[in-house]
Amino acid sequence: MQLPARLQQVRVARTAQKRRLICQAGGKVMLEVSDLQAKVADTDKAILKGVNLTICEGESHAIMGQNGSGKSTLSRVLVGDPQYEVTGGSARFQGQDLFDLEPEERARLGLFLSFQSPIAIPGVSNIDFLRLAYNSRQKALGKPEVEPLQFYGHVMPKLDTLHIDPSWLDRSVNEGFSGGERKRNEVLQLAVLEADLAILDEIDSGLDIDALRDVATAVNGLKRGNTATLMVTHYKRLLNYIHPTHVHVMRAGQIILSGGIEVADVLENEGYEGITNLLKKEPALQTT
Amino acid sequence: MSLACKAGCLHSKSPGSAQLPTRRSFFLAKGFRLKERAAPREARQTYLAAARRSSAHRTYCQSGGGTSVSAREQGVEQADAPPSESAAPPVLPQNGAVSAAVRDSWVGHLLDTWADINASPDTPELLQELHEECGAALQSARMPNTRVESFRFTDVSSIIKSQPQVPEAAEGAARGMLSSHMLREDHELRAVIVDGCLDQGLSNLSGLPDGVYIGSIRDAPEEVVAMRLGAQATTKGTPFTQVNGALAQDVVCIVLPPGAEVTQPLHLLHIASGREQSVSLNSPRLLIILGRDAHLQILEEFCPLDSNQRECYLTNATAEFELAEASSLQHGYVNLESIAAWHVKSTLVNQAARSHYALTEANLGGRISRHDVVISQMGPETETTMRNLQVCGERQVHDLHSSLRLDHPSGRAQQLHKCIVASSTGRGVFDGNVQVNQKAQQTDAAQLSRNLLLAAKGAVFARPNLQIIADDVSCTHGCTVSDLEEDQLFYFTTRGIGAEQARKILVYSFGKEITQGFRYPKLEARLEVAVNDLLSNAGAL
Ligand SMILES: Nc1ncnc2c1ncn2[C@@H]1O[C@H](COP(=O)(O)OP(=O)(O)OP(=O)(O)O)[C@@H](O)[C@H]1O
Numbered sequence: 001m002q003l004p005a006r007l008q009q010v011r012v013a014r015t016a017q018k019r020r021l022i023c024q025a026g027g028k029v030m031l032e033v034s035d036l037q038a039k040v041a042d043t044d045k046a047i048l049k050g051v052n053l054t055i056c057e058g059e060s061h062a063i064m065g066q067n068g069s070g071k072s073t074l075s076r077v078l079v080g081d082p083q084y085e086v087t088g089g090s091a092r093f094q095g096q097d098l099f100d101l102e103p104e105e106r107a108r109l110g111l112f113l114s115f116q117s118p119i120a121i122p123g124v125s126n127i128d129f130l131r132l133a134y135n136s137r138q139k140a141l142g143k144p145e146v147e148p149l150q151f152y153g154h155v156m157p158k159l160d161t162l163h164i165d166p167s168w169l170d171r172s173v174n175e176g177f178s179g180g181e182r183k184r185n186e187v188l189q190l191a192v193l194e195a196d197l198a199i200l201d202e203i204d205s206g207l208d209i210d211a212l213r214d215v216a217t218a219v220n221g222l223k224r225g226n227t228a229t230l231m232v233t234h235y236k237r238l239l240n241y242i243h244p245t246h247v248h249v250m251r252a253g254q255i256i257l258s259g260g261i262e263v264a265d266v267l268e269n270e271g272y273e274g275i276t277n278l279l280k281k282e283p284a285l286q287t288t
Numbered sequence: 289m290s291l292a293c294k295a296g297c298l299h300s301k302s303p304g305s306a307q308l309p310t311r312r313s314f315f316l317a318k319g320f321r322l323k324e325r326a327a328p329r330e331a332r333q334t335y336l337a338a339a340r341r342s343s344a345h346r347t348y349c350q351s352g353g354g355t356s357v358s359a360r361e362q363g364v365e366q367a368d369a370p371p372s373e374s375a376a377p378p379v380l381p382q383n384g385a386v387s388a389a390v391r392d393s394w395v396g397h398l399l400d401t402w403a404d405i406n407a408s409p410d411t412p413e414l415l416q417e418l419h420e421e422c423g424a425a426l427q428s429a430r431m432p433n434t435r436v437e438s439f440r441f442t443d444v445s446s447i448i449k450s451q452p453q454v455p456e457a458a459e460g461a462a463r464g465m466l467s468s469h470m471l472r473e474d475h476e477l478r479a480v481i482v483d484g485c486l487d488q489g490l491s492n493l494s495g496l497p498d499g500v501y502i503g504s505i506r507d508a509p510e511e512v513v514a515m516r517l518g519a520q521a522t523t524k525g526t527p528f529t530q531v532n533g534a535l536a537q538d539v540v541c542i543v544l545p546p547g548a549e550v551t552q553p554l555h556l557l558h559i560a561s562g563r564e565q566s567v568s569l570n571s572p573r574l575l576i577i578l579g580r581d582a583h584l585q586i587l588e589e590f591c592p593l594d595s596n597q598r599e600c601y602l603t604n605a606t607a608e609f610e611l612a613e614a615s616s617l618q619h620g621y622v623n624l625e626s627i628a629a630w631h632v633k634s635t636l637v638n639q640a641a642r643s644h645y646a647l648t649e650a651n652l653g654g655r656i657s658r659h660d661v662v663i664s665q666m667g668p669e670t671e672t673t674m675r676n677l678q679v680c681g682e683r684q685v686h687d688l689h690s691s692l693r694l695d696h697p698s699g700r701a702q703q704l705h706k707c708i709v710a711s712s713t714g715r716g717v718f719d720g721n722v723q724v725n726q727k728a729q730q731t732d733a734a735q736l737s738r739n740l741l742l743a744a745k746g747a748v749f750a751r752p753n754l755q756i757i758a759d760d761v762s763c764t765h766g767c768t769v770s771d772l773e774e775d776q777l778f779y780f781t782t783r784g785i786g787a788e789q790a791r792k793i794l795v796y797s798f799g800k801e802i803t804q805g806f807r808y809p810k811l812e813a814r815l816e817v818a819v820n821d822l823l824s825n826a827g828a829l
């Protein structure tokens with residue numbers, strides 16, 4: 001255990017986080033969340049209790065945290081899930097106030113969430129769904145919509161990368177898909193839509209070893225200088241494939257610690273107790 | 289006396305039709321069904337038997353004697369004394385005389401109005417018999433009102449207050465609409481039925497396998513058709529079924545001999561013409577007789593002659609299907625009537641052992657539509673599938689009453705009913721009865737009704753009901769009423785698809801679970817347009 005060294009790294013990261021404006025590789029700020037608070041809309045159950053998070057172009061962030069700490073809620077609130085109500089704080093994406101936008105407008109602006117448990121849409125085929133979504137974005141970008149045939153040409157290479165059988169295209173969205181297949185289907189959507197900020201909520205859960213590699217390859221392949229990724233995960237395994245520039249720990253609706261990959265190492269070796277101990281020893285590390 | 293509908297009640301509940309005499313079972317085993325003769329027809333039976341029926345038929349008729357007949361009905365029957373073979377066809381009493389004896393004034397009006405055309409010497413003999421028989425049954429019938437249980441939620445008084453006239457479509461008027469009413473791109477097997485009469489010129493019925501008959505009753509194999517025409521309608525129909533029988537001007541007859549298979553789907557395109565100042569009434573009639581191990585797919589489509597005109601008309605259709613052992617009928621049925629029309633249909637099915645009847649239907653048209661489906665499984669290992677869709681737009685009522693009776697072991701029954709109510713003035717009604725009787729052990733039955741209520745004040749009355757008397761069965765049923773799934777809508781929007789478009793797609797895909805069963809691309813496209821029109825007119829999007 002070289003805790004002191006790692007601690008050092010954490011400290012560095014923490015300073016960087018505090019200054020906030022310093023983005024890796026000098027990319028400009030893409031998403032800026034400050035003091036975000038949210039509750040379940042039809043009860044008064046508060047879930048997010050002041051989240052701060054800044055993501056710049058070119059970065060890959062990972063959020064880790066125990067079950068029920070609010071990771072999925074944060075993801076869903078960002079894409080506009082009506083079951084949550086924002087009660088405080090702000091979120092800006094690509095220079096716009098996120099909460100002024102409808103979910104579809106956020107998507108057309110380049111925000112994408114791969115759901116932790118994607119739902120099925122019986123009766124709507126994957127190919128139709130993908131083309132509708134793609135054309136909505138095209139329209140928003142002022143580009144021409146594509147015809148079904150032309151669209152096949154766009155989709156086929158993505159299927160190859162993900163090793164997805166083309167017969168999926170004619171099946172209803174996620175209907176009869178296994179858990180892992182649904183996740184791969186989410187990544188297919190991401191690849192087709194080429195979002196700027198991809199939020200991947202536990203994209204690794206339910207994937208077999210080969211599928212995890214395929215998915216990671218696809219996600220890495222989509223990275224460009226002006227895109228960013230926010231991964232929610234429980235295990236370091238995914239981070240070995242998609243290297244994060246930042247790792248955050250969430251607890252009880254707040255990001256309590258931010259750093260680099262070493263945070264994931266602490267978690268891997270010592271679990272959440274390790275984080276607790278760390279913060280006890282170094283209270284200054286606490287981000288909130 | 290189950291014939292008469294005295295209180296307007298449906299016959300599906302009459303116990304008389306339950307037990308089959310053994311002699312019948314014998315004919316059943318030969319792949320043929322005999323008429324379920326009700327007592328009032330006894331008089332006519334006897335003369336029919338004597339005059340020209342097959343020995344099989346005669347035997348049955350003799351065995352059926354001895355039941356009491358009400359004086360009035362007998363009187364009517366006797367008024368139409370049996371003609372000799374060569375004599376002129378019997379003529380109904382002329383105007384006035386008919387309605388005087390009739391209990392229901394609407395029926396009286398109809399019988400009067402159709403008296404001349406029914407009396408025409410062109411009317412084939414079999415059709416005359418049907419007219420007489422149903423005319424007689426109607427003497428004492430009452431058209432239903434909302435006090436009648438099976439019409440509690442569907443008020444047909446607007447129909448019964450109308451004064452329908454004989455339709456007068458111009459010759460060949462339907463020609464122009466054929467190309468836009470195909471099932472698929474290529475050539476199709478097609479019967480075009482204009483105002484209830486088969487139009488040979490517009491139909492394409494060539495290239496049928498040996499022994500298969502598809503055509504008008506005028507040239508149909510008399511022996512076979514005579515035994516079955518009206519047989520089920522007598523015991524299973526509603527008063528509207530009798531009205532159909534009294535007014536039908538043609539019967540499309542389809543007869544497949546044992547072992548025959550028509551591989552191409554048969555498109556039965558029913559086209560109704562309206563009249564400018566008045567209501568017209570058309571009475572399409574269909575009879576399908578499948579021999580042992582015969583297989584057929586049909587698609588019945590009902591639409592108006594002029595889709596832009598909002599003329600008012602009533603389509604009152606009846607279909608009788610007889611499925612012999614191990615035969616199969618895939619029955620598609622699409623109601624795309626004018627929004628100003630009324631559409632009433634009875635589908636009556638007898639299924640012998642190991643036969644398979646599969647109904648896929650979509651009801652979109654008409655301000656009132658009512659479909660009565662009555663199916664009897666008459667032997668073991670018989671399979672019945674029903675998939676029904678109703679889409680109720682502004683001021684529209686769609687009513688489906690289905691009744692399936694299982695009396696034999698190892699039967700299978702599957703029903704999926706779906707209803708979309710898109711407007712606060714729309715209403716869906718579903719009464720689906722599946723009766724699994726004592727002898728129907730090892731039955732596998734499932735019935736599900738799913739209803740999508742898009743408008744706050746829209747209404748749906750869904751009553752799937754499974755009555756199980758047998759004990760060794762596997763049966764499930766359920767009913768759900770919901771709006772669109774919020775999380776599905778949200779999923780669309782997170783992919784950049786707007787809420788309105790998402791609703792449209794979700795509503796259509798709700799129905800698509802049924803409509804994709806049609807498997808005809810051009811028809812599916814027509815349905816999609818019709819569904820979208822209904823939804824946008826209803827403001828459901
Ligand atoms: N719609 C809701 N209604 C009630 N409680 C909710 C709702 N959504 C989230 N919660 C609660 O909020 C807390 C945070 O949930 P969330 O799904 O964000 O956790 P998570 O960090 O993603 O957990 P996991 O690692 O298990 O996925 C949990 O206690 C959860 O039960």
Ligand SMILES: [Mg+2]
Nearest residue numbers: 071072073116
């Ligand atoms: Mg989660």
